[in-house]
């Protein structure tokens with residue numbers, strides 16, 4: 495059974511059609527990539543899947559159960575969690591307090607052991623008493639991932655988790671994503687622009703362009719498709735064929 499699935503998703507914002515007839519599914523422990531040029535609608539789709547925007551058409555299912563009308567908080571409790579594109583952390587809290595707050599939403603009496611385990615899982619270097627406001631981008635992104643894990647998710651939606659990072663830092667995020675799926679059986683839907691990165695972690699990639707899925711399949715074959723190259727490089731499809 496699919497862990498997450500959506501069908502016929504359509505979304506209008508400010509009088510514009512942002513998503514049209516989007517269908518996707520993510521299996522158990524599967525890492526699925528969501529690619530597409532700027533403004534394609536990737537984050538908007540996360541808004542719909544996570545329950546932050548309920549003003550859409552179509553159906554969203556979690557483990558075969560219709561969750562279309564559930565709020566974001568209700569979906570989190572069922573194991574569907576997400577990150578946001580910008581790594582915003584609560585500036586007035588320490589790392590430890592942030593993790594505790596994330597866990598508390600799941601378990602009213604969070605154990606220190608669990609906090610330490612999630613920090614270790616993402617290789618968080620910052621000590622628990624560090625104010626989050628001063629963290630570098632990599633540590634912020636890792637802290638956000640640790641907060642998701644504190645909630646014992648079944649599926650995580652990651653919106654450009656490697657954005658703003660450099661080569662070796664990106665490798666660290668890739669490793670975390672792979673570990674989530676391979677060692678803990680957590681499903682991942684991952685938004686990422688860089689196709690070469692998706693090729694390293696995702697078994698399947700979907701490409702959105704102007705709100706529609708234009709290609710789907712294993713990374714290697716998807717990125718060779720003329721429609722995908724045309725969408726990315728903004729060249730006519732005929733030219734992209736031989737590119």
Ligand SMILES: Nc1ncnc2c1ncn2[C@@H]1O[C@H](COP(=O)(O)OP(=O)(O)OP(=O)(O)O)[C@@H](O)[C@H]1O
Nearest residue numbers: 507508512530531532533534535536537538539579
């Ligand atoms: N609240 C809103 N009201 C009106 N239009 C919006 C709103 N939010 C997003 N949009 C528009 O919807 C389209 C899709 O935006 P979205 O942020 O989903 O794209 P994206 O694929 O995530 O892009 P990026 O790669 O730059 O993050 C864009 O044209 C954007 O301007």
Ligand SMILES: [Mg+2]
Nearest residue numbers: 536537538579
């Ligand atoms: Mg986006």
